[in-house]
Amino acid sequence: MSGADKTVRLRQNTLTQMQAEVRVPRYDRAALEPHTVHLGVGGFHRAHQAVYLDDLLALEGAPRWGECGLGVLTSDDRMRDVLGAQDHLYTVVERSAGEPVARVIGSMTDFVYAPGERERALERMAAPTTRIVSLTITEGGYFLDEGTGEFLADHPDIQHDLQHPEAAKSSFGLIAEALDRRRVRGLPAFTVMSCDNLQGNGHVVERVLLGYAGLRKPELRDWIAANAAFPNSMVDRITPQTTPADVAFVAQRFGLDDAWPVVTEPFRQWVIEDNFSNGRPEWERVGGEIVADVAPYELMKMRLLNGSHLAMAYLGALKGYTYVHEVMADELFTAFIAAFMEEVTPVVPVIPGTSVTEYKATLIERFKNPTINDQVTRICSEGSAKLPKWLLPSIAELTEKGLPTPLLSLVVASWIFYLGRGVDERGRPLEIVEARAGELRTIASAAGLDPRPLLAVRSIFGERLPADGEFVRRVEVAMRHLASEGVETTLRQALAKAHL
Numbered sequence: 144m145s146g147a148d149k150t151v152r153l154r155q156n157t158l159t160q161m162q163a164e165v166r167v168p169r170y171d172r173a174a175l176e177p178h179t180v181h182l183g184v185g186g187f188h189r190a191h192q193a194v195y196l197d198d199l200l201a202l203e204g205a206p207r208w209g210e211c212g213l214g215v216l217t218s219d220d221r222m223r224d225v226l227g228a229q230d231h232l233y234t235v236v237e238r239s240a241g242e243p244v245a246r247v248i249g250s251m252t253d254f255v256y257a258p259g260e261r262e263r264a265l266e267r268m269a270a271p272t273t274r275i276v277s278l279t280i281t282e283g284g285y286f287l288d289e290g291t292g293e294f295l296a297d298h299p300d301i302q303h304d305l306q307h308p309e310a311a312k313s314s315f316g317l318i319a320e321a322l323d324r325r326r327v328r329g330l331p332a333f334t335v336m337s338c339d340n341l342q343g344n345g346h347v348v349e350r351v352l353l354g355y356a357g358l359r360k361p362e363l364r365d366w367i368a369a370n371a372a373f374p375n376s377m378v379d380r381i382t383p384q385t386t387p388a389d390v391a392f393v394a395q396r397f398g399l400d401d402a403w404p405v406v407t408e409p410f411r412q413w414v415i416e417d418n419f420s421n422g423r424p425e426w427e428r429v430g431g432e433i434v435a436d437v438a439p440y441e442l443m444k445m446r447l448l449n450g451s452h453l454a455m456a457y458l459g460a461l462k463g464y465t466y467v468h469e470v471m472a473d474e475l476f477t478a479f480i481a482a483f484m485e486e487v488t489p490v491v492p493v494i495p496g497t498s499v500t501e502y503k504a505t506l507i508e509r510f511k512n513p514t515i516n517d518q519v520t521r522i523c524s525e526g527s528a529k530l531p532k533w534l535l536p537s538i539a540e541l542t543e544k545g546l547p548t549p550l551l552s553l554v555v556a557s558w559i560f561y562l563g564r565g566v567d568e569r570g571r572p573l574e575i576v577e578a579r580a581g582e583l584r585t586i587a588s589a590a591g592l593d594p595r596p597l598l599a600v601r602s603i604f605g606e607r608l609p610a611d612g613e614f615v616r617r618v619e620v621a622m623r624h625l626a627s628e629g630v631e632t633t634l635r636q637a638l639a640k641a642h643l
């Protein structure tokens with residue numbers, strides 16, 4: 144197939160005009176009930192949970208289980224506008240070395256923008272039809288202190304929501320108010336399902352929500368604790384940010400005029416704990432893995448996949464790479480990532496029926512995917528939220544086992560160095576996407592090559608790691624190497640030592 148001469152605007156009533164190779168929803172979208180309300184409709188959600196639901200809806204005898212998106216951030220107005228203009232349809236394109244595959248996803252039928260329609264957002268969740276409220280609000284969106292694991296009750300958004308529950312701004316303020324309305328109306332509690340990459344994401348969302356509800360009113364807290372369910376889950380699909388080039392590609396290759404498609408890899412995985420308070424779709428019919436204990440899957444994924452992303456992110460950015468596949472085309476980096484995974488493996492759980500060796504080999508292949516153009520700035524973003532989840536626990540556990548962590552420590556060093564330096568090795572400014580950028584960059588640049596001031600930020604590093612003199616020294620030596628010899632030599636030397 145070659146390029147399209149003219150494009151078709153994506154709408155419900157143009158689905159019949161799509162090129163034959165584009166799969167479109169054939170189920171009756173008008174008959175769907177929004178049993179899921181999803182907070183945080185970004186690329187990942189649209190390429191993952193909504194796709195599983197779309198697959199399910201295409202099956203014979205599937206229930207009419209649809210979903211409604213819910214935007215919590217003021218910046219979500221763009222998603223509302225784009226999806227609203229396309230009848231909430233959008234395209235997912237799977238790209239790998241082979242032919243790209245495009246499909247239109249129809250599982251979402253509505254989108255509510257909470258900052259502009261707070262009451263409608265609350266009533267959508269409080270409605271009898273709502274069975275699951277799911278979230279992808281990013282790893283940093285959970286109001287927990289990374290060092291202590293405590294709920295950040297003093298956060299200004301939380302304080303605002305406690306004082307004005309009907310005008311809640313945060314995800315948790317909104318969910319708690321909706322659950323309170325259900326409690327008062329005698330409706331069953333919905334399941335609260337986090338789909339963020341956090342260890343025990345169900346436990347985390349439960350802790351934050353109960354922490355918040357307890358401050359609002361004890362009877363609400365007790366009712367939620369007794370009635371709502373918080374399943375843990377492991378989610379996986381590498382989904383870069385959509386670029387103008389992706390929009391043009393979808394138009395040119397598939398003749399489809401979609402203002403905000405999603406480009407992703409063919410791989411996807413979803414492992415879900417069977418713990419729901421008000422029903423769930425039969426995801427197991429479409430590849431979802433329903434298990435009793437998700438913890439080992441989460442650990443395997445976060446420590447190997449997300450950990451490796453961190454390992455290549457800051458070093459790759461410093462080296463001047465733009466895309467993940469460029470980093471992985473550099474043999475030194477591929478060897479480094481393989482050695483990084485070896486170093487982490489002793490703290491990766493053994494899952495019966497899953498080969499960690501194969502899992503790691505698949506990851507290298509996925510990272511090398513040359514067609515999705517995953518951005519180094521994306522995997523660098525929000526390091527202060529990601530390191531405590533995907534890297535520091537591995538260092539702590541390896542140290543506890545008496546095992547060395549030279550490469551993992553180098554990754555910590557690369558992050559601090561990147562924050563302080565602000566430019567890559569070619570002298571080009573680094574685009575640092577980080578909620579705490581101002582504060583952290585000031586500390587890092589004032590400290591020069593001394594990692595201690597940054598390691599002393601307890602809300603990121605906690606108490607134990609910064610007190611480990613051996614670890615601190617390793618980070619310091621690695622930072623000095625990065626400054627004096629650059630990324631390439633530092634990696635070469637680190638690998639030579641790791642192989643001793």
Ligand code: CS2
Binds near residue numbers: 378448521522
């Ligand atoms: C990435 C993840 O955000 C990141 O840094 O590691 O978004 C990763 O692509 C996904 O977790 C893959 O499932």
